[in-house]
Amino acid sequence: MAQVLEFKLPDLGEGLTEAEIVRWLVEVGDVVAIDQPVVEVETAKAMVEVPCPYGGVVTARFGEEGTELPVGAPLLTVAVGATEAPASSSPASSGEDGASSAVDEPSAGSGNVLVGYGTGAPAARRRRIRPERVGATAAPAPAVPAAAQAPAPAAASVFVSGSAPVGAGEAAGEVNGEANGRPGPVAVISPLVRRLARQHEIDLRRLTGSGPDGLILRSDVDSAIRRAGEAVEAEPRTAAASVAAEATAVRAGAAAQDAERIPLRGVRGAVADKLSRSRTEIPDATCWVDADATELMAARAAMNAASGPSGGPKVSVLALLARICTAALARYPELNSTVDTAAREIVRLPGVHLGFAAQTERGLVVPVVRDAHTRNAESIGAEIARLTELARTGKLSPAQLTGGTFTLNNYGVFGVDGSTPIINHPEAAMLGVGRIMPKPWVHNGELAVRQVVQLSLTFDHRVCDGGTAGGFLRYVADCVEQPAVLLRTL
The missing domain is CATH 2.40.50.100 (RNA polymerase II/Efflux pump adaptor protein, barrel-sandwich hybrid domain)
Known part of the structure; x- marks a missing residue:
């Protein structure tokens, strides 16, 4: 037995x-x-x-x-x-x-x-x-x-x-004990660490060790003890905060009943979806520079004066900046591209289809000037004027709002100096232009009042690094300050 x-x-x-x-x-x-x-x-x-x-x-x-x-x-x-x-x-x-x-x-x-x-x-x-x-x-x-x-x-x-x-x-x-999702005993650096945790009622299985292979160190237990102490001290404040939060929630609920709700649909909804996707998918960065636009404004005045009273449409500042952008993209084609995330490839595009932001009563739209790299400033200006009129009357077709490869955003018309634009997905960059206004500027070694503009470039950091983006923006600024630089590419 x-x-x-x-x-x-x-x-x-x-x-x-x-x-x-x-x-x-x-x-x-x-x-x-x-x-x-x-x-x-x-x-x-x-x-x-x-x-x-x-x-x-x-x-x-x-x-x-x-x-x-x-x-x-x-x-x-x-x-x-x-x-x-x-x-x-x-x-x-x-x-x-x-x-x-x-x-x-x-x-x-x-x-x-x-x-x-x-x-x-x-x-x-x-x-x-x-x-x-x-x-x-x-x-x-x-x-x-x-x-x-x-x-x-x-x-x-x-x-x-x-x-x-x-x-x-x-x-x-x-049955075998799981520590941080792994079966087996909890790995600690020494028995003294285990004793310290036991004395302060710290559950080692709830800690993530900072040592090799998840080994729990003395510092991990000390941090847990400190957090536990802070939680105990915060309990009275938490109770008071809960009461205040309840009161705030009641007031917010009452206010929400009277709030106006506007559906995100149509143009507003499409803009919201595109901007949200841009922020989610594109790791963007922004650089900016101040430029002396006095010579550019003088060149524009000379162009319009040469055309005479009936010599054709006036050339706008936006048209000149658009022409400068196409010249800069020819030098820095990395920014005229898109990213194929599925194939993990950067796709450089052969032509420049230049989008420009236009504010309308129905919301922000971005009409596209097709083949902008083949146009001069006058042709680009005429196309911008035509598309802007269609945008104001709500007659833009889907084809005129899609297919852009680079966007120019003239937020200076709203009286602001600078901005960090959101890239128009799936493009790789956007140039922002602030208002042109008189400012003190050092010109030829002397302080003078000049027409100054702030330029900002937001770019997809996957397609290029800061050196390329900075080179692009510097070239644009040089053309703004000395329009004769642009003649080399015409």
Whole structure:
């Protein structure tokens, strides 16, 4: 007849009186050999495996992983000399139809109860008693000492036919203990760190270690302790804030009932979708420069004076800036491109289809001047005037609003000096132009009042770096300050 023996946590030496269960190496129903390690514990000095001096069938385990036990407390009970799992451990621990696994190990224990001390023989391969069939009658339970009869959180086991036993209270993912999504014990840099966490009631399984492979360091526990203290101090303020938030929510709810709701549809909705997509997909950056536009304004006045009263339409500042942009894009084609995210390719476009922002009663639209790189300033100006009129009357076709490769945004007409434009998706850049106004400026080494404009370039950082963007913007500024520079490209 099998004899059930109780194995207690042995003296760990060096004056240590307690240890924490880190990981169980056996489960209820396992067959263990003499001096086989059955549990991994951690003390204030080290993490060790504790061998069991008895050979037989494990009938109960005392303490869950993470539990701290004093020396002499029961660890587990073993049925020595049993040929099957005793029924006392669980109704389903008996063999199925009388079939069972024999215990080959000797029934006598080794007597070794010191950590790390054993016979030196290789541990026998773990074997598990086959689960009892549902509805089978349990075998009579042998006499069990009072210590083994005491219920323990991990002692009782529940069998699912064809599966391993799972201890009561050990939910899925907790049998081996999961730390930050990984099974097994929590890895800490030293037992002292574990003790510090226990003293301050910090759950190590909720911490993400900053050490190698997620190792929890002293600094991780200190940070958790500090956060816990701040949370306690903030509780009174949180309560007051909750009351204030409730009052604010009530007022906001009342105000929301009277608020006007405007559907995002039509032109406004299309603009919202495009701008949101641009901000989401394009990693943009902006650079800007102030330029002396005095010479450009003088050149424009000379052009319009030369055409005479009936010599044709006047050339606008926007048309001149558009022509400067096409010349700059010829020098810096990286900015006349788009990004194919699916293929992870930058697509440089052969022609410049220049968009310009136009504000209308129906919202912001961006008409496109086709083949702007083949046009002169007068032709571009005439096309801008034609498309602007169509935009104001709401007669622009979809083809006239799509297909742009670069956009020019003249927000100076609104009386502002600068801006950081949002790129017109899927283009790669946009040039913004502020108002041209008299400002003090150093000209030819002397302080003078000049016509100054701020230029800003927002570009997709995927297609080029700051050097290219800066070169483009500097060339545009040079053409604004000295229109003769543009003659080289005409």
